[in-house]
Amino acid sequence: MGKTEIHFPGLDQLFEVYADLERQVAELKRGAGIECLRRCTFCCATSKFVEASIFEMLPLSLHFWEEGRGQETLEKLEGIHPDAPCILLNPNVPDELSGGCSYYRFRPLVCRLFGFSATVDTNGKPSIALCAPLKELDSGVSERVNKKIRKDLSFPLMTDFSRKVAMIHPPLGEEKYPINIALWEALELVRQKIHFSKTGRRKT
Ligand code: SF4
Numbered sequence: 001m002g003k004t005e006i007h008f009p010g011l012d013q014l015f016e017v018y019a020d021l022e023r024q025v026a027e028l029k030r031g032a033g034i035e036c037l038r039r040c041t042f043c044c045a046t047s048k049f050v051e052a053s054i055f056e057m058l059p060l061s062l063h064f065w066e067e068g069r070g071q072e073t074l075e076k077l078e079g080i081h082p083d084a085p086c087i088l089l090n091p092n093v094p095d096e097l098s099g100g101c102s103y104y105r106f107r108p109l110v111c112r113l114f115g116f117s118a119t120v121d122t123n124g125k126p127s128i129a130l131c132a133p134l135k136e137l138d139s140g141v142s143e144r145v146n147k148k149i150r151k152d153l154s155f156p157l158m159t160d161f162s163r164k165v166a167m168i169h170p171p172l173g174e175e176k177y178p179i180n181i182a183l184w185e186a187l188e189l190v191r192q193k194i195h196f197s198k199t200g201r202r203k204t
Contacts, residue, residue: 006190008193010168010169014059014165014168015059017161017164018109018112021112022112024156025116025156028117028153028156031148031154032145034116034134034145036131040131041089041091042133044089044111052109052176052177053109053166053173053174053176053177053182054182054185055169055172055186057182057185058189058190059106060088060183061190062190063103065194070187074184074187074188074191077180082181088101088179089101089102108179108182109162109165113129113158113161114131115134116156117129117161119157120157126150128149128155129158172189
């Protein structure tokens, strides 16, 4: 399949939101002095908490079909249990990497937010959502980071980014599924688009 044959509206906007998030995460990491542990796969391995929308999985799905791996990946996901670990996780992480995502640049929003974003309570007080391994290594880390973000360190707000991404394409972006299911749905949607583009029938 050619690279530009199939389009979905909003994907450029999605990557603009991701770029903005990346800048904010980098600033938070620098200011708070926090970073992922080397070769850690904890977040990805607890897959039942990793949820994504079909829209967020479209870039990777398009990539798989472009690479000629769409059908094979659909088959791999067929009937997969919703709690199964993310199929994109490579448990044998190379030494130079901090995580095991095989398709890091296509990862969905939650994988970009987790560990380096905050929630705000009804009184407007932010709290950082750090991962368990960082907290186990340093029991005072949450308190220290919270002090900084409650003072003047900027941070990405989880709900803000979730809303921004969902609003780019509400029909495909609002509902979240376990990541493997979202990927299956997105691959299937791209498959149908390819099919209809070949047969010349319109699909809305
Ligand atoms: S998409 Fe990548 S970062 Fe997200 S859970 Fe899967 S392996 Fe981990």
